[in-house]
Amino acid sequence: MEITSSSFKHEDMLPARYAYENQNISPSLSWSGAPKETKSFALICDDPDAPVGTWVHWVIFDIPASVNGLPENVVREEEVSGLGKNGKNSYGNYGYDGPCPPGGTHRYYFKLYALDAMLNLNPTLTLFS
Numbered sequence: 318m319e320i321t322s323s324s325f326k327h328e329d330m331l332p333a334r335y336a337y338e339n340q341n342i343s344p345s346l347s348w349s350g351a352p353k354e355t356k357s358f359a360l361i362c363d364d365p366d367a368p369v370g371t372w373v374h375w376v377i378f379d380i381p382a383s384v385n386g387l388p389e390n391v392v393r394e395e396e397v398s399g400l401g402k403n404g405k406n407s408y409g410n411y412g413y414d415g416p417c418p419p420g421g422t423h424r425y426y427f428k429l430y431a432l433d434a435m436l437n438l439n440p441t442l443t444l445f446s
Contacts, residue, residue: 318350320429324389331425336415343375343413347386348429355382355431357401364416366423367407374425375413376404376442379435395440402440411440 324344325331334340346360359378365371377391380401387400393412396402403412416425 318348318429318431320346320348320427322346322427331416337408337417339415341413341415342390343387343415345387345389346427346429349385351382351385351431354433357382357432357435358384359430359432359436360387361428361430362413362425363428364418364423364425366418366421368419373407374415375406377401377412378404378442379437382431402438404440404442 321327322344324335324346331344335342335344348358351358357378358380360375360380361373362375363371363373377387377397378401380387381399384400391397391400391403391413393403393410393414395411397412405411406414408414416423
């Protein structure tokens with residue numbers, strides 16, 4: 318699978334508008350090449366360079382297999398109409414909350430998983446629950 322964004326280029330700095338202390342909106346993402354057995358997608362955005370360990374910026378799951386991307390500024394509610402369910406991030410909120418590193422340069426990974434089932438889990442889940 319390939320995941321891309323019209324909001325930023327691979328390995329470029331994430332534009333300030335997506336930062337926690339700025340507009341704090343999620344970037345647009347699109348993907349292709351999912352296996353034909355895919356029933357749903359899950360997406361995790363994290364920062365492995367956080368001083369407290371991996372910091373999770375976004376968990377969204379039960380994205381229908383018919384969806385091939387997420388628009389900019391996905392709502393921060395448990396249920397995202399037609400797009401799945403937001404889990405809780407490391408800030409303790411539903412949906413995307415952008416970078417706010419205490420210093421230095423950090424990396425942010427958007428990881429997409431093609432799943433062979435809908436998870437049907439409670440949106441209160443976190444990456445580590």
